[in-house]
Amino acid sequence: MLWSGDGVLVIGIAAVLPRAEARLRIRAAVCEAAAQWLKLNVETISVASTPGAPPRLLLAGRAASLSFSHDEGLSLAAISLHGPVGIDVMRVQDISDWFHLARDYLGPLVAEELAACPDAQRPSALAQAWTAREAALKCAGLQLMEWDGAAPACRSHALPLPAPYVATLAY
Template sequence: MDFTVLWAGDGVLAIGIVPPPSRMEARARLRQAVCEAAAQWQNLDIEAISVESTPGSSPRLLLAGGVAGLSLSHDEGISLAAVHLHGAVGIDVMRVQDIPDWFHLARDYLGPQVAEALSACPADQRPLALAQAWTAREAALKCAGLQLAEWEGAAPACRSHALPLPAPYVATLAY
């Protein structure tokens, strides 16, 4: 399986794949790529690694001798995964695009400070800035085990990194 390592460090691995068109097949291929990448990364037999998914909870990566945090994200044409050997992890990917109702979306989900910063941003740079802020919020929420919800005054505390992706994608890793 072809995958690209996007980031590795601090016990965290982030990978990406170009998925098939079918969402169901994309999920299956990403899980397989995660197992293969983790096997190479940790020098383990792939048979000793599996993905555990339970409805209503974050997926986990089962490794020989332990459990690792796992986060998955998909957008049309790209699928990403992050593994954290020592705790929770979140990853989010988004296609940069112009969103007509961006201000209300930002105010409601990213908070008033982000909405104001986006208002001050030149219009041609706003779609990228919005995508960066959105993926940072989604990744942090996933890391904290929280669902996307309207802004309540605080963001989960975690380390985060923007991931290097080709245009038109933006992604953030949080752990």
């Protein structure tokens, strides 16, 4: 367990695996963690997913919101009992075209804030801004899209992860 509060549970698995295997492992870990968290039999819990829609966790006849994120070596999942949830993880890296990426996907204000960052801090700040945006979009049930001026209304929480990863939970 990485974080818990407000009816939300975040778990992660660290392993360098092919994406398909990482997806299977995090889904199994979600069912096991939810069973322990909610004191349910793991056989009564399953993950339901439909292309184009957020996944759901089926818990003994009721559903909970669920979100997944993967980056090389780390998979995260967030479960919410009380509403939509989104999670995103990213490995901090230097991106040469960071300003255009930030302007196009995070908006002009974030791009300017990143431009004001010292060069050494910019990759981490970009990764944190990116994960915040993507987690909020997932929470709102939206796919990644270019900046349109709208910011989904949700609470967000930066998750404490070891370097070189950053992640944000939105609920």
